[in-house]
Amino acid sequence: MFGSFDFDVIGRTWQTLIFQGLAFTLQVTVLAMLGGIALGTLLAMMRLSSRKPLAWLAGGYVNLLRSIPLVLVIFWFYFLVPYIGAWVIGSPTPIKVGAFASALVTFILFEACYYCEIMRAGIQSIPSGQAGAGYALGMNYWQVMGHIVLPQAFRNMTPVLLTQTIILFQDVSLVYIISLPDFVTIASKVAQRDGRLVEMYVFVAVVYFALCLLLSWQVKRLQGRLAIVR
Amino acid sequence: MNYNWNWGIFWEMSPDASGNYLQTLLSGLNWTLATAITAWVVALALGAVVGTMRTTPLLWAARLGNAYVEVFRNIPLLVQMFLWFFVVPELLPKAAGTWLKQLPNASFWTAVVALAFFTSARVAEQVRAGIQSLPRGQMLAGTALGLTLPQTYRYVLLPMAFRIILPPLTSEFLNIIKNSAVALTIGLMELTARARSMQEFSFQVFEAFTAATLIYLAVNAVVVLAMRGVERWLAVPGYIGARAR
Numbered sequence: 490m491f492g493s494f495d496f497d498v499i500g501r502t503w504q505t506l507i508f509q510g511l512a513f514t515l516q517v518t519v520l521a522m523l524g525g526i527a528l529g530t531l532l533a534m535m536r537l538s539s540r541k542p543l544a545w546l547a548g549g550y551v552n553l554l555r556s557i558p559l560v561l562v563i564f565w566f567y568f569l570v571p572y573i574g575a576w577v578i579g580s581p582t583p584i585k586v587g588a589f590a591s592a593l594v595t596f597i598l599f600e601a602c603y604y605c606e607i608m609r610a611g612i613q614s615i616p617s618g619q620a621g622a623g624y625a626l627g628m629n630y631w632q633v634m635g636h637i638v639l640p641q642a643f644r645n646m647t648p649v650l651l652t653q654t655i656i657l658f659q660d661v662s663l664v665y666i667i668s669l670p671d672f673v674t675i676a677s678k679v680a681q682r683d684g685r686l687v688e689m690y691v692f693v694a695v696v697y698f699a700l701c702l703l704l705s706w707q708v709k710r711l712q713g714r715l716a717i718v719r
Numbered sequence: 720m721n722y723n724w725n726w727g728i729f730w731e732m733s734p735d736a737s738g739n740y741l742q743t744l745l746s747g748l749n750w751t752l753a754t755a756i757t758a759w760v761v762a763l764a765l766g767a768v769v770g771t772m773r774t775t776p777l778l779w780a781a782r783l784g785n786a787y788v789e790v791f792r793n794i795p796l797l798v799q800m801f802l803w804f805f806v807v808p809e810l811l812p813k814a815a816g817t818w819l820k821q822l823p824n825a826s827f828w829t830a831v832v833a834l835a836f837f838t839s840a841r842v843a844e845q846v847r848a849g850i851q852s853l854p855r856g857q858m859l860a861g862t863a864l865g866l867t868l869p870q871t872y873r874y875v876l877l878p879m880a881f882r883i884i885l886p887p888l889t890s891e892f893l894n895i896i897k898n899s900a901v902a903l904t905i906g907l908m909e910l911t912a913r914a915r916s917m918q919e920f921s922f923q924v925f926e927a928f929t930a931a932t933l934i935y936l937a938v939n940a941v942v943v944l945a946m947r948g949v950e951r952w953l954a955v956p957g958y959i960g961a962r963a964r
Contacts, residue, residue: 553932553936556893556897556935556936556939557897557931557932557935557936558897558898558899558900558901558911558935559897559900560900560901560903560911561900561911561914561928561931561932561935564911564914564915564918564928565928565932568918568924568925568928569925572722659794659795659796660795662795662797662798663795663797663901665797665904666903666904673795673797673798673801677801680805686801686805686806686809687805687806687809687810690798690801690802690805690806691802691806693798693801694794694798694799694802697793697794697795697798698790698793698794701792701793701794702789702793705793
């Protein structure tokens, strides 16, 4: 079955695959995680706001993006971002957006919806008496959020946020559909060039499996350490 | 913004000569639903078995179930599709591999298999959580009544567990519909793929993707409403889910 398995093709190309492909995937993952959590937290605060239009706006955005496939979202932003960019800087023609920036914008805007729902649950898990105590001490909204509610919400939700990041790491592989140079795209190019599809895709699967398994074990360990004794 | 809007595009003939663009999109919706529903039936069956295995007192069964879930959860769906489509036919005996590759609608069947295994791991996770959320006394009561282990699962634990996990199962069903779009990478002409090819032929990018988005939203709404009905119909009196009928 694996008699004709050609390890040599992996030996010849693994440096390109890891240091270009996987590096691209990891960079997008980490930056999209940071941007997504920041935007997602803002969205969660908007959804919980007592100003109705703000809550509806955030709720509509989150529910819209969560109802359509990521593949479709990637296509949307791939075509939309040049137009939005042109609109922002007032250019008459759609601007050119690099592969990296396009992927990054897409994943920040998309994953923010999922991070938003996690942070919303996190904020709601803090007893409202704590916010009330903050206001009674004379703090304003941003002080209450920044010093009392959000630090605890982040701490409670860290394992869930990290689990979502593992999903994000897997989702980045979908930039294959717009041929951005991520791990899967580069592997598939090598696979087609050398006629070695079996070796390349098995290699990609093994690397993803090992990394995701390792990360989810770490998250599980962290979960035990972070748990607050109540 | 200098973009030429043309909403009339949906009534123009599409180049694949099967009708206008709207009909092409709807035929894509058919493929999306066929793929998602077929895969869902398999995923539910597999997930129920694997999820149950993980809660049994049999150590080897629990370990096997855990390994199954880890394998299908930790590889991206796109890579799993490629494995089923490009790699599995090569690893089989030559005749079987050739038969697989020449199957009519090969991309449909591959997408169904890939989605079914991928989703079954997530269903298994829900089923395990559902069974473990039941009070331990239920299993003990079943045993005390003289039921065998399979009978305890069949008549006591699973009927309750499945009712408890209906809401997360609904999200998994919505996920499988959305995930079926990944199958465009192996050539399945489902809804997103049709919108993309419409955009390539007509250059009406935003109309095509708007139509696909609206269709996905409509499908979502139908599924959510239907599942709400199912939840009310199956609700157990005395539990939080069982409100006024």
